[in-house]
Amino acid sequence: MYPFIRLAKEVWIHRKTPELPVTGTHVSHHRCWPQDLDGFLEMNNGRILTIFDLGRFGLARRVGLLRVLRQERWGLSMAGVSVRYRKRITPFTRFRMVSRAVGWDHRFFYIDQQIWIGEDCAVQALYRSAVVERGKLVDPGRVFAALGREEPSPPLPDWVGAWIEADATRPWPPEPVDPGDEGSERHTI
Template identity: 60%
Template sequence: MYPFLRLAKEFYVHRNAAPLPLTGTHVSHHICWPWDLDIWMELNNGRTLTLLDLGRLPLAKRVGLIAALKAQGWGLTMAGVSVRYRRRVRMFQRFEIRSRCVGWDNRFIYIEQGMWRNGDCANHALYRSAVTDSNGIVAPERVMQAMGLSADSPPLPDWVTAWIAAEATRPWPPMAD
């Protein structure tokens, strides 16, 4: 089940947090609960993706994206993700999620997130997100203008542009065999 109560808690905890610049880092603190575990008694890989929402959505609020989405009647969706899992997160362990926008291209906004425990990165994700309206994807340039920001993206890191290039070679739809 989606962690609606945990998300509400995050919005409440960060309700008075200072606004962030678009590429600023939002940090949130969490606990791995028993219902987050897999059969190996560690944070489930799929649940990890769900918990990362708890960092992304307050980030979107703090940078002004949610206000722009509401004002324009737009939506937000995830269009892809690449994740590296490197350290286990076990029951009742505390961790923090660090979330930030790294930039955008002509279609997508790229968000970097990591779960950290005791100074070590447990996992790291790169998301491709899209703002949508009834006609499909809204160009990030329009989104930035609606937020009162420059339409120019900061330079994307090489590893992000390499991922974008690799994704462009991936067949869609995938093979049905």
């Protein structure tokens, strides 16, 4: 289930935080609760991606994007993610999330998010995000015009450019895999 209560808490806590430049950094603080756990008693990897939503929501509000999305009736969509999990997040652990836009191109915005436990980075994710209108991508230049800003993208870090290039070689749609009759039974839950 989506953490609507946490989202409401984040909106309330950050309602008066100052606006940020487009490449500004939004920091939020969280805790791993029992409902976040998987069978190994650590924060579930899917829950981590959901918690990252909260950081992007806060970042989008602080750079003025949420206001523009409502005005223009645009949506925000994720178009890809690369994640590194490096440290377990165990029950009741407090952590801080850092969210920032590292740049954009003619189609997408690239968002770097990190979860830190003390001085250790537990998780880092690079998201490819898009503003959409009726199922079509909105050019970032149009988004900036609606924000009342004219900003060129800072140079994308080399590792982000390499990810973009590598991901472009991935076939889409993927080739269908026929499970055949490998002795597996099909079960519906």
